[in-house]
Every structure is written in C-alpha cells, then in structure tokens.
Amino acid sequence: MTALDNAALRAATGAANGEQDRRAEIYRSAARIFHRKGYHATSINDIAAAVGLTKAGLYYYIKGKQDLLFAIMGFAMDQLDEQVIEPARRVEDPQTRLETIVARHARLITQDSSALTILVNELEGLLPDDRADIIGRQRDYVDFIADTLAALRDEGKVLGLDPTVGAFSLVGMILWISRWYRADGRLDGDEVVAEVTRMAISAVLNRGEDSNAGNPARTGQPAKETRE
Amino acid sequence: MTALDNAALRAATGAANGEQDRRAEIYRSAARIFHRKGYHATSINDIAAAVGLTKAGLYYYIKGKQDLLFAIMGFAMDQLDEQVIEPARRVEDPQTRLETIVARHARLITQDSSALTILVNELEGLLPDDRADIIGRQRDYVDFIADTLAALRDEGKVLGLDPTVGAFSLVGMILWISRWYRADGRLDGDEVVAEVTRMAISAVLNRGEDSNAGNPARTGQPAKETRE
DNA sequence: GCGAACCTACCGGGCGGTCGGTAGACTACT
DNA sequence: AGTAGTCTACCGACCGCCCGGTAGGTTCGC
Structure with missing residues (x-):
C-alpha cells in the first residue's frame, strides 16, 4: 500500500525527475502538517507517512x-x-x-x-x-x-x-x-x-486622507466633522 | 532542596491556607511555562519542578x-x-x-x-x-x-x-x-x-470621525484636507 | 556491479501517568 | 496524657509507549 501510494504519487507529479521534486514535496507536506498540528505534536512518522515513506526512508532526504x-x-x-x-x-x-x-x-x-x-x-x-x-x-x-x-x-x-x-x-x-x-x-x-x-x-493614515489612491468608486463620504 | 524550596514558597505566600492557593499557583506557573515553551514542548516534570514538586506530587492537584x-x-x-x-x-x-x-x-x-x-x-x-x-x-x-x-x-x-x-x-x-x-x-x-x-x-471608522471620544488632550490636528 | 532510493529492525531516552507507600498534622477515644 | 486511627500532601520507583534517530541491509534501474 505504501509502495502503491508512492508510485501513484510519482505518476501524479508527472514522473518528471527525481530528487529535487521529491524533496520539495516533502517540505510542502511537512509544512502542511506542522501548520495543522504544530511542530512538536507532529512526529517524523506523520511526515513520512504523508509522503508515502517510512521514517528511515524519509531520513534519506532530511537531516533531522x-x-x-x-x-x-x-x-x-x-x-x-x-x-x-x-x-x-x-x-x-x-x-x-x-x-x-x-x-x-x-x-x-x-x-x-x-x-x-x-x-x-x-x-x-x-x-x-x-x-x-x-x-x-x-x-x-x-x-x-x-x-x-x-x-x-x-x-x-x-x-x-x-x-x-x-x-x-x-x-x-x-x-x-x-x-x-x-x-x-x-x-x-x-x-x-x-x-x-x-x-x-x-x-x-490621518483622517482627511484618501486611503485608496487611484481606486475609483468608494468616495462615498467627504471628510466632514459631524460629531455630536 | 526541593523540600526547602517548597517550604520557602509556602512561607513566601504568607503561610496562609492550603489547597486553593497551591492549585492557583500551579495553574499560574503552568500558564507561564506553556506560554514560554508551548504546550507540547512542556513536560509535566517542567511544571512540577517549577512549583517545587515531583511529577507524582503534582498529580495530586491535577487530573492530567x-x-x-x-x-x-x-x-x-x-x-x-x-x-x-x-x-x-x-x-x-x-x-x-x-x-x-x-x-x-x-x-x-x-x-x-x-x-x-x-x-x-x-x-x-x-x-x-x-x-x-x-x-x-x-x-x-x-x-x-x-x-x-x-x-x-x-x-x-x-x-x-x-x-x-x-x-x-x-x-x-x-x-x-x-x-x-x-x-x-x-x-x-x-x-x-x-x-x-x-x-x-x-x-x-470613516474618515472625518473623532476616534477618541471623551478623551481630552490629543486633539492635535483637526481633520483637514491637506492632500498634495 | 554499483549507486540511488528505499526498507526492517532496532536503540536509548523521555514522555504522561500510576502505584504503593509514608511523614506528619489532626482528631477521638480511653 | 497517651495512643490508635485517619487524612492531607506528598515522594520514589516504575510502566508502557512512542519519540527522534541509526545500522545494516535489499531492491532496482542503469
């Protein structure tokens, strides 16, 4: 199953070339998981599984x-x-x-x-x-x-x-x-x-300034003292 | 040393009364450490040490x-x-x-x-x-x-x-x-x-409003068109 | 047959959590 | 006054698990 996922993944990415693509994919996956669960709550296994590798296999690409x-x-x-x-x-x-x-x-x-x-x-x-x-x-x-x-x-x-x-x-x-x-x-x-x-x-910006220069429409209300 | 710290701590808090104070102190310490290191990077031991207890001692006060x-x-x-x-x-x-x-x-x-x-x-x-x-x-x-x-x-x-x-x-x-x-x-x-x-x-707020109602001082400059 | 790209199996260690105790303060009874 | 029992507030030792990381293959395309 892991091997299949792996193969499917390769096919999906376009069967292009090797190492750099894979490494980029690993970083992208890791980023997504770190983002979702937090760095400390994410295990190396989580990342490995997400890219269809075992932990040891992942370590071929990363240092730690x-x-x-x-x-x-x-x-x-x-x-x-x-x-x-x-x-x-x-x-x-x-x-x-x-x-x-x-x-x-x-x-x-x-x-x-x-x-x-x-x-x-x-x-x-x-x-x-x-x-x-x-x-x-x-x-x-x-x-x-x-x-x-x-x-x-x-x-x-x-x-x-x-x-x-x-x-x-x-x-x-x-x-x-x-x-x-x-x-x-x-x-x-x-x-x-x-x-x-x-x-x-x-x-x-100060009041009295137009905040969106060069943008038409939205000139609804001129600066005006209407306070109380 | 732990026992000493513990005693000193009690004395410092005023030797008042027991459980509620201690529990509050634990929560406060834990909050500080969670804040500094993050929840997952903080161990129960970290918290226990910070309040002068062992891990097992801490579990007298908390459920998990x-x-x-x-x-x-x-x-x-x-x-x-x-x-x-x-x-x-x-x-x-x-x-x-x-x-x-x-x-x-x-x-x-x-x-x-x-x-x-x-x-x-x-x-x-x-x-x-x-x-x-x-x-x-x-x-x-x-x-x-x-x-x-x-x-x-x-x-x-x-x-x-x-x-x-x-x-x-x-x-x-x-x-x-x-x-x-x-x-x-x-x-x-x-x-x-x-x-x-x-x-x-x-x-x-729209431009032209005074943003700090009822606040004296800081009326340095009325809304005025000075653009360009 | 050789290197790139993986795997299985394992390691030491730290984790959250539990267990069985116990010192000592505080009653309760005689 | 003495002592037996009880309860609070802890501790040392331990458990099973999973962690990051590694050693030593194995497979496979070239």
Missing part, C-alpha cells in the same frame, strides 16, 4: 526534524523577501509602498498560509542559532514597515503614531488572517486582501 | 496535562468575559463600546499575556469536546465585535467594511501585542494600549 523546520522557515522568509519586501522596496511613494506590503503579504497568506504561519508560530522549536537567524530576518521586515510609517509621518500623513507599534499592529492584523480565512468560505481571497489592505491604510 | 490546559484556557476565557465582554456589553454607544473592547482586551494582554495567549495558540492540544467549548466561546466574542461593527455601519460611521473581516482583523492586532510587547521595554503598557486602541478605531 529541526533542520526540516529551519528549511521550511527559511523558505517562508525567502517567499516574503521575494514576493513582498523586494517588490515593495522598488516603490518610492511611502503610502503606495505600505499598500504593496500589506496587499502582497495578505495575498501570500490567503494563497498558502502553511509556511508563513509556521514561521511565526514555531520559532521555539529551532536551535538557538537558527532561531537568531530567522528572528533577525523578521526584525528586518518589521523595521522595513516601521521605516515606511516613519516616512509617511515625515510627509505629514501620519500623526502621533509610534512607527514600531504601528508596524507590529499591521503585521498582527495580516498574520491573523491565516487563523480565520478559509479558501472555501464565504469570502473570496481577493476581497479579504482588499478589505484588510484598506483597514491597514486607514488605521495609520 | 490536557485538563490542566483546559483549565487554563477556561480561566482565560473567564477573564475575557469578566474584564472585556461584560463591561463592554453595558456600553450603549457602539463606538465607545468598540473602544472599550479594544482597550480592555489590550490592557489585559499587556498586564499578563500568559493565559490569554495560550488560549489562541494551543487549541489543538485540547480534547475535541473541550476544544469545541473554547472555540464556541471565542466565536461568541468575535461575533460580539462584529455586531458592534454592524451597529456602527448602521449609524453610517463605517462604510463598506465586512463586519466579520473587521472583527477578525482587530482581534489579530490585539492578540499580536503579546508577541512584541515587553513590560520592561521602551514603551509603557498604557501607551501601547492607547496607540493600539486609536489604530483600531481609525481602522474601521
């Missing part, structure tokens, strides 16, 4: 449980770098940059939250050196957002908000998506991304 | 590891009910109610995040029935926030925001505090609570 976790987290950070940070870094205007960050990060999570979520939930499963590495990269990301908020403040678009608190709060909002969003749920992924992005922007 | 977790989560939900939901339920005005919710929840986390954080991070450690219980109570809380957002929408203070997405996003922002806030850090707990509350309100 902790290396596997570190590899997944590294992959997730790479994803964040490539799909969020780098594209955003090329955006000059701070507000547009912030929108880019939030939207791209949120989209990444609605598409496949496994690795990204493990990245924040399983840090204590790493060896100290590996943990330091990941935490450093995470801090860089938060600093990048904080710097963007500081730039917005310098433009007068943000008043009286500590950039660090702002950055963390936005990150919290985004990361939390993976806890409640279901691809098969009531809401479409793109809608969720749009909603969250709009909330994030208006959370940090 | 999962019951301990459930008890802690139940306590955390009770805290949330008593300190956040009930007080907020007595507030009629939706905006003030929302401010109450966010501020009180955030304050709870800056004061002692252990139990509250376990509540959201260790759900998969529970037995199915217990998990259903806790998840139900959590859903009630999110619904409560969503209803408040819906009420704000009916007042015209919120436009085009899905109450559910809004509620989840705010919760994410609040819960995330426990990941970055340190009591001994640069920022004062009250400042953080105030900042996050302000962000939360302006995240959901």
Whole structure:
C-alpha cells in the first residue's frame, strides 16, 4: 500500500525527475502538517507517512526534524523577501509602498498560509542559532514597515503614531488572517486582501486622507466633522 | 532542596491556607511555562519542578496535562468575559463600546499575556469536546465585535467594511501585542494600549470621525484636507 | 556491479501517568 | 496524657509507549 501510494504519487507529479521534486514535496507536506498540528505534536512518522515513506526512508532526504523546520522557515522568509519586501522596496511613494506590503503579504497568506504561519508560530522549536537567524530576518521586515510609517509621518500623513507599534499592529492584523480565512468560505481571497489592505491604510493614515489612491468608486463620504 | 524550596514558597505566600492557593499557583506557573515553551514542548516534570514538586506530587492537584490546559484556557476565557465582554456589553454607544473592547482586551494582554495567549495558540492540544467549548466561546466574542461593527455601519460611521473581516482583523492586532510587547521595554503598557486602541478605531471608522471620544488632550490636528 | 532510493529492525531516552507507600498534622477515644 | 486511627500532601520507583534517530541491509534501474 505504501509502495502503491508512492508510485501513484510519482505518476501524479508527472514522473518528471527525481530528487529535487521529491524533496520539495516533502517540505510542502511537512509544512502542511506542522501548520495543522504544530511542530512538536507532529512526529517524523506523520511526515513520512504523508509522503508515502517510512521514517528511515524519509531520513534519506532530511537531516533531522529541526533542520526540516529551519528549511521550511527559511523558505517562508525567502517567499516574503521575494514576493513582498523586494517588490515593495522598488516603490518610492511611502503610502503606495505600505499598500504593496500589506496587499502582497495578505495575498501570500490567503494563497498558502502553511509556511508563513509556521514561521511565526514555531520559532521555539529551532536551535538557538537558527532561531537568531530567522528572528533577525523578521526584525528586518518589521523595521522595513516601521521605516515606511516613519516616512509617511515625515510627509505629514501620519500623526502621533509610534512607527514600531504601528508596524507590529499591521503585521498582527495580516498574520491573523491565516487563523480565520478559509479558501472555501464565504469570502473570496481577493476581497479579504482588499478589505484588510484598506483597514491597514486607514488605521495609520490621518483622517482627511484618501486611503485608496487611484481606486475609483468608494468616495462615498467627504471628510466632514459631524460629531455630536 | 526541593523540600526547602517548597517550604520557602509556602512561607513566601504568607503561610496562609492550603489547597486553593497551591492549585492557583500551579495553574499560574503552568500558564507561564506553556506560554514560554508551548504546550507540547512542556513536560509535566517542567511544571512540577517549577512549583517545587515531583511529577507524582503534582498529580495530586491535577487530573492530567490536557485538563490542566483546559483549565487554563477556561480561566482565560473567564477573564475575557469578566474584564472585556461584560463591561463592554453595558456600553450603549457602539463606538465607545468598540473602544472599550479594544482597550480592555489590550490592557489585559499587556498586564499578563500568559493565559490569554495560550488560549489562541494551543487549541489543538485540547480534547475535541473541550476544544469545541473554547472555540464556541471565542466565536461568541468575535461575533460580539462584529455586531458592534454592524451597529456602527448602521449609524453610517463605517462604510463598506465586512463586519466579520473587521472583527477578525482587530482581534489579530490585539492578540499580536503579546508577541512584541515587553513590560520592561521602551514603551509603557498604557501607551501601547492607547496607540493600539486609536489604530483600531481609525481602522474601521470613516474618515472625518473623532476616534477618541471623551478623551481630552490629543486633539492635535483637526481633520483637514491637506492632500498634495 | 554499483549507486540511488528505499526498507526492517532496532536503540536509548523521555514522555504522561500510576502505584504503593509514608511523614506528619489532626482528631477521638480511653 | 497517651495512643490508635485517619487524612492531607506528598515522594520514589516504575510502566508502557512512542519519540527522534541509526545500522545494516535489499531492491532496482542503469
């Protein structure tokens, strides 16, 4: 049965070529299971079974449980770098940059939250050196957002908000998506991304600013003092 | 040494009375350790040692590891009910109610995040029935926030925001505090609570509203169109 | 016949949990 | 006052299980 699954799996992936595909599949499976059950609650056997191998067979591909976790987290950070940070870094205007960050990060999570979520939930499963590495990269990301908020403040678009608190709060909002969003749920992924992005922007911007530049419609109500 | 620690501990607690104090201390210690290392990475021995008992001694007070977790989560939900939901339920005005919710929840986390954080991070450690219980109570809380957002929408203070997405996003922002806030850090707990509350309100409100009703000071700049 | 890709069988160890005890405080009876 | 019984609050030793990891094959395509 195991052998059959294995063969079926190979056929399904297209019978292409060997080692790299298999290894990638292992990482993907492991990420999914770590995400669902948590790192410590997941056994090497769980992962091996999920990819149609025995434990010993799995060890042909991986060095150990902790290396596997570190590899997944590294992959997730790479994803964040490539799909969020780098594209955003090329955006000059701070507000547009912030929108880019939030939207791209949120989209990444609605598409496949496994690795990204493990990245924040399983840090204590790493060896100290590996943990330091990941935490450093995470801090860089938060600093990048904080710097963007500081730039917005310098433009007068943000008043009286500590950039660090702002950055963390936005990150919290985004990361939390993976806890409640279901691809098969009531809401479409793109809608969720749009909603969250709009909330994030208006959370940090001064009143009286248009939060969604370049977006037609939705100019419903001009800034107006109607209080009491 | 264990016996000494034990005795010292008793003396320190005031040599008051027995079982309830001890049990409370156990829950508190366990919550702290679960929070720091995670439920699955924490052994019964860890907890026993932390309270100056052997494993067998600890089992005099608890029924098992999962019951301990459930008890802690139940306590955390009770805290949330008593300190956040009930007080907020007595507030009629939706905006003030929302401010109450966010501020009180955030304050709870800056004061002692252990139990509250376990509540959201260790759900998969529970037995199915217990998990259903806790998840139900959590859903009630999110619904409560969503209803408040819906009420704000009916007042015209919120436009085009899905109450559910809004509620989840705010919760994410609040819960995330426990990941970055340190009591001994640069920022004062009250400042953080105030900042996050302000962000939360302006995240959901239309521009042109004053986000901190009844709060003197901090009226630095009236809503004004200064764009470009 | 040789290496890549696996397997079976096993290891030491730590886990959650239990069992049978027991020191000592506190009654209860004589 | 003495002592027998009882109960609370623990402890040392142990159990079975499963964990991460490994040693030493075996199969199979080239």
